[in-house]
Amino acid sequence: MKENISIPSRPKRNFVPENLTIDSWNKVKPLFENLFKRSINSKKELENWMKDRSELNSVMNEDLAWRYIKMNINTNDENLAKKFHFWIKEISPNLAPYSHKLNIKLIESPFLNELEHEKYNIYLRSIKKQIEIYREENIPLFTEMEAKQQEYGMISAKMTVEFDGKSLTMQQASLILKDTDREKRKTIYNLIQKRRLEDEEKLDNLYDELIILRQKIAKNAGYNNYRDYMFSAMGRFDYKPEDCFDFHNAISKKIVPIITSFEERRKKVLNYVNYRPWDTAVDVDGLKPLKPFNGGNELTDLTIKCFSKLRPYFGNCISIMKEMKHLDLESKEGKAPGGFMYPLHEIGVPFIYMNSVGSQRDLVTMVHEGGHAIHSFLCRNLELTEFKSTPSEVAELASMAMELLSMDYWDTFYKNENELKRAKLEQLEKALGTLPWVAAIDKFQHWIYTNKHTSKERKEKWLEIDSELGNQVINWDGQVSAQKIMWQRQLHLYEVPFYYIEYGMAQLGAIAVWRSYKKNGEEAIENYINALRLGYTKSIGEIYKTAGIKFDFSEEYVNELALFIKEELKKLH
Template sequence: MIITKKPRTYIPQDLTISWESLEPLFTELQNREINSADELEQWLKDRSELEAALEEDFAWRYIKMSCDTANEELVKNFQYFATEIEPKISPLSNELNKKFSDSPFMDDLDKEKYFVYSRAIKKALELYREENIELFTELQVKQQKYQGITGAMSVEINGQEYTLEQASIFVKDLNREVRENAWKTIQQRRLIDKDDLNILFDELIKLRNQAALNAGFENYRDYMFQALGRFDYTPQDCYDFASAIEKEIVPILKEQAEKRREALALETLKPWDLEVSVSGKPALKPFNNGTELIDKSIACFNAIDEKLGNKLAIMKANNLFDVESRKGKAPGGYNYPLAETGAPFIFMNSANSLRDLTTMVHEGGHAIHTFLTANLELNDFKHCPSEVAELASMSMELISMDNWNVYFNNAEDLNRAKKEQLADVLKTLPWVAVIDQFQHWIYTNPDHTAADREETFKQIYNRFGAGFANWDDLQAEFGNVWQKQLHLFEVPFYYIEYAIAQLGAIAVWKNYKENPEKALEQYLAALALGYTKPMNEIYETAGIKFDFSAEYVKELAQFVKEELEKLG
């Protein structure tokens, strides 16, 4: 099935994305007379259609650039949108927000239907500052430099060149010398660009802090809590959540690390001992190449529900995957929704490992979410907060586990894969707490130096177990671990959501183990809401609580621990 874009009813079918063609459309929306609630709703739909077209155009510029960061033409195309289009749209969008907010017919709209949307518009109007337009443009361009620097990183092992993602396979090798050499080689490569990335990060902090001050906030942390629409929790809740993770999760992981040390017959665990299998068997290899990963993932989703497998098959038929690691490709993985087409693009850096399997089913969860929200009335209805978006992906990691037999030929490997996945579920929580607490410190102390930053990171990382490895004689590498986290450079404050959603995902999976049919139905119903309901209602629709109290953390951690013990 070949996907086609939804027919346009307001903007021209062949609209070229340039300022000359866009300006008349924004002007028409701004000047249009609105004489009834029906006309206001039509105005919203027309605005939504224009915004969806712009979003999809930007999406493709970003996707193409991240697939080939060394291509100057693709970088220029991305920068053109960021520097020539976005800054001009920003003040006009603010005027359109005012037009909506000031409309006498706004009160005649369905209050429940537009509650979340209206709340977001009000918040956007509160935060808008004209002097920030130029700053955000500069940030957009500077943030992209991280991809360019990290995408160019490669190492040589055994006389062959590898991307860092590909080289990480050697860190799982049964031979300790091999994995130590690979780990150190990767870290040494990262350290080469350490100063450049520190300079870049200092520049980003300065710009972000200025944007917050311009908007009347004490610091960028407080600004971002508003900008991200965090209506349901506060910075203090994040501190409390981190304390709960430290108290309830870290001891379980410490216990598991001790078992790992004993199984590997080592005096102490070093950072290169954390990924190798304690079974004494080579690292799991669930597939051999990108095509096989996609095909097996379609089969896995089919086994959960044929409608889900069909969605991934549609993506394959439309070339909406780029999954294999190569030099010049940006790091990481993402699912990028194509707002007009109603389908997503999945990008990742596969090196044929178990982690790549989980990345694929994770991004596959996001992809299903994109398809389920494709036909919502307004484009903004599809813009879910990350706590909801990551619930979609992290739940799919766990729900899909019962069908991972499509990736493995024998029961023993399948069992190993499940154990490693559940251990990773628990490991996610302290690492998220580290990055989140680090960000709180960074932006409430904006005048710090790179040396202060490194020292603070070490202190926070130590608080949460520092990966449960011995870092003696590795202080340069230890203090630089944070630079591998793309979110810090490109999407600041987007990280605590992973931990909140991880708890939600465990709860969804708990329900799924008790009643698969009902739990899947509730999960998909929650995703189909997009962001038309407040966050707690979306979680309730999924059959779970929006809760990250210490008691809830303890309850769900205990459940995962018991499931791990059942696997032996």
């Protein structure tokens, strides 16, 4: 493996000292002071100043990234948590005022208008918005909020259940929900929900505290609510809340009926009078759960083979990450839940974090995060760090499209034709099945931050939304206590608020990319690569157009893509 790949080395620094260790604010303050006080007397000097600032940002971001990654891998290590919280409490509060001052210095430069509009327009648009929403009084609130958000991972990581004499993480336990023994599924489902209910009040209180903090941040910045503030903070220049409402309605009208037909068919084949929450994951033909790999090492190697068949470059990216040990894939006690790809902009080689247990879902998570990683590799040579920081509507297009594009080569994971067919059917149904949950979580958040409410009213609202966008076939008798806290398992609500509808928008985009691939082959892959290479140097609409698709979530477009997936499902059945 090592003979065939070239391991990147960290580029030589031009501004930040090579041996910098960030163990106090005083170590980095002189660098920010240099940028703030530096005299800029020409367009060239302004661009050099921007490059130096970008280099410093990449160093700082990467230092924070490693603290976050290591803390999540082992939440039981208090020292790792302290190192992360040191950054949140000591570095972040000092960074914010300097970032604001440097933003103003940039925008007020007399040489700003000499910069190439095409190259810098998107970046400068974001800088101006950051200046607009900045408030010094929010700095301690951000520090408090960031620290509090991490409590969710700490609480969730401690959740385990005892089953058959073994202690299982929630990810490991959920795998048993695919077991063909219905009583066994019911038992594990009830154990999982019982454990979740133990922390119901704790997670309710945490969310209440976060909502209060977030609303205060929004009010300080001159916004009526945190929803409106976040649309500005996230740089949502290309759509408004009303467009999100259109998305919710389109999913309710066009996708939920299709998903309901899938679930009705499952219920009929299973021959159940009552379709229960523990019946949604089992194979309807009584087959054992798909197991595409054994352990993290095999998952890595098979992903490399799969990606290499699609494009050798894609496989090469994962090979580099493997050699550099930028992968931590297996579920274990003390490891925070979830999965993510964390960009490391200075070295240019990202990190993939997962909680795999050998399931088909884990295969999908790996190719999803692998899509993010390839996106990061494709952006690594862009001039400024800020050019590499893509909006989530684009970032998720990279990952969700890879889920579908890679399917042609899932025979790497499955030698059995029937198992391969099952995996593809599951994935295509998921491509549509994801959309109602995304719409539900997003609709929930819009309500959360635009309505004063109690935790009881919040759960009632969730039940109302779930009745519209959730599974229409499940019989929840005796399980409403579990149904009303389903949203608590969605870490985005706690850790990255309003980062969720992007999954829905990108899922539509991913289906469109795959449709283009089915029709145009290699041309579609080239378009996909060219779009990702843009980073965030163009608008979302322009990036989607480069990928050969539309940035559109109207009812008509949703219906068009849904019909395409239905046709592809027919071919597999």
